[in-house]
Amino acid sequence: MRGFYIGRYQPFHHGHRHMIEEIAAEVDELVLGIGSAGDSHTTRNPFTAGERVMMVTKAVEGLDATTYVVPIEDLDRNSVWVSHVQSMTPRFDVAYSNNPLVVRLFEEAGVEVRQSPMFRRDVLEGTELRERMIRGRDWTDLVPDAVVDVIREVDGVKRIRRIAETDANGDEPSDA
Numbered sequence: 001m002r003g004f005y006i007g008r009y010q011p012f013h014h015g016h017r018h019m020i021e022e023i024a025a026e027v028d029e030l031v032l033g034i035g036s037a038g039d040s041h042t043t044r045n046p047f048t049a050g051e052r053v054m055m056v057t058k059a060v061e062g063l064d065a066t067t068y069v070v071p072i073e074d075l076d077r078n079s080v081w082v083s084h085v086q087s088m089t090p091r092f093d094v095a096y097s098n099n100p101l102v103v104r105l106f107e108e109a110g111v112e113v114r115q116s117p118m119f120r121r122d123v124l125e126g127t128e129l130r131e132r133m134i135r136g137r138d139w140t141d142l143v144p145d146a147v148v149d150v151i152r153e154v155d156g157v158k159r160i161r162r163i164a165e166t167d168a169n170g171d172e173p174s175d176a
């Protein structure tokens with residue numbers, strides 16, 4: 001059986017890793033969608049699709065299930081989004097998500113969806129991590145070591161701080 005799990009992974013954190021470990025126990029193969037692939041360099045979406053491909057690929061190394069990492073750009077039309085996803089990915093039998101819109105769209109398209117409880121959501125949340133990077137607070141314990149390495153390689157903390165400063169000065173539009 002093959003499963004599908006999509007997230008923006010801005011950045012990939014231990015909550016995602018926990019969910020993937022649970023999914024890997026149920027499937028033979030797992031397709032990991034990098035959502036909003038066309039977005040980067042904003043406070044809500046600081047990292048590029050390529051950077052997130054590196055984070056996710058390295059963070060799932062050693063998992064029993066075979067994994068495929070596929071970037072997926074957003075569409076203006078929710079009604080055809082599931083077909084768009086299916087056109088970009090290996091065929092899958094079940095979708096995993098805790099995102100209510102994603103759950104609704106897959107269910108309406110007749111795809112089985114499985115949800116799981118949030119894991120340590122008080123700290124394991126992308127928004128919280130980005131805020132910690134901007135404020136200079138510790139964030140490295142909340143993500144796999146491989147993700148720390150990628151963010152260091154691309155000088156990601158400096159980037160997100162610069163974007164946040166620009167936003168605060170009102171110099172540039174942002175989707176945050």
Ligand SMILES: Nc1ncnc2c1ncn2[C@@H]1O[C@H](COP(=O)(O)OP(=O)(O)OP(=O)(O)O)[C@@H](O)[C@H]1O
Pocket residue numbers: 006007008009010014015016018019096097098099117118119120121124125126127128
């Ligand atoms: N701590 C967690 N435990 C379990 N699932 C999680 C956790 N955090 C996020 N998820 C789920 O992982 C998927 C991808 O989430 P996403 O990449 O948006 O992360 P996020 O932490 O919710 O980020 P953001 O705060 O930037 O929206 C969604 O289905 C989301 O509900």
Ligand SMILES: NC(=O)c1ccc[n+]([C@@H]2O[C@H](COP(=O)(O)O)[C@@H](O)[C@H]2O)c1
Pocket residue numbers: 006007008009034035036037073074075076077078081098099101102105
């Ligand atoms: N119409 C669309 O393009 C559409 C619809 C539903 C979800 N998505 C994407 O799926 C991903 C869902 O991931 P999150 O659970 O991390 O929000 C996001 O990147 C979101 O933009 C896109």
